[in-house]
Amino acid sequence: MFICTVTGYKGGIGKSTTAIHLSAILAQHGKTLLVDGDPNRTCLAWSKRGNLPFRVEDERKYQKLIREMDYLVIDTPARPESDDLKTLAEGCDLLILPTTPDVVSLEPTLEITEAVESANYKLLITLVPPLPNRQGEDLRETLKTNRVPIFETMVRRTVSFAQAAEKGVLVHQTGKKDPASLGAWRDYEKVGQEILEFWEANK
Ligand SMILES: Nc1ncnc2c1ncn2[C@@H]1O[C@H](COP(=O)(O)OP(=O)(O)OP(=O)(O)O)[C@@H](O)[C@H]1O
Ligand SMILES: [Mg+2]
Secondary structure, eight states: OEEEEEOOSSSSSSHHHHHHHHHHHHTTTSOEEEEEOSTTOHHHHHHHHSOOSSEEEETTSOGGGGGGOSEEEEEOOOOOOHHHHHHHHHTSSEEEEEEOOOHHHHHHHHHHHHHHOSSOEEEEEOSBOOTTOOHHHHHHHHHHHTTOOBOSOOOBOOTHHHHHHHHTSOGGGSSOOOHHHHHHHHHHHHHHHHHHHHHHHHO
């Protein structure tokens, strides 16, 4: 079974949105459980509002379910303590750290990557503004220069994510067939592909 944990050093950077969409991709490949480890229960509420193609369970009662699972995705609250990140990394196969491409995020991002102290993490740049803004690409280049493990794919910023959360569906299922929603889904599909490749190479 593959276990990935989605976490980060601050709130509102797309952790839960990432956990939901990656679970949907992994569910295409095997039985997938999303464990909601945030006391706010964002993912549980999302799943209860609509219809997601995988099961979401509370961190207090998922244990028996993992017997039958191929993929486990764990959503967490924001973790300001670097020690927490290290511990979380030790407890999973891949720690995913969503990161937004704003200038103030870079310094703390580099700090947390030092704190994780292991190889099984990857940064995911999300909420990327559309071109001609190049903040996403610039951050990706800076992180690569600093040898920070990072997903090649970035997730674009689109209002459809908020609508998807409201309706309890995925970003391409809100009823709007606009290029941004479909593109955002495609972004997560590519991230999912990178995760499967990572797992294939590291299991
Ligand atoms: N790619 C995106 N484009 C636009 N909005 C996004 C994107 N990803 C997430 N959002 C929005 O940003 C807000 C925060 O997202 P989310 O709840 O996933 O973050 P979080 O890191 O889990 O937050 P918290 O720390 O509160 O748990 C939500 O309103 C969500 O709809
Ligand atoms: Mg969240």
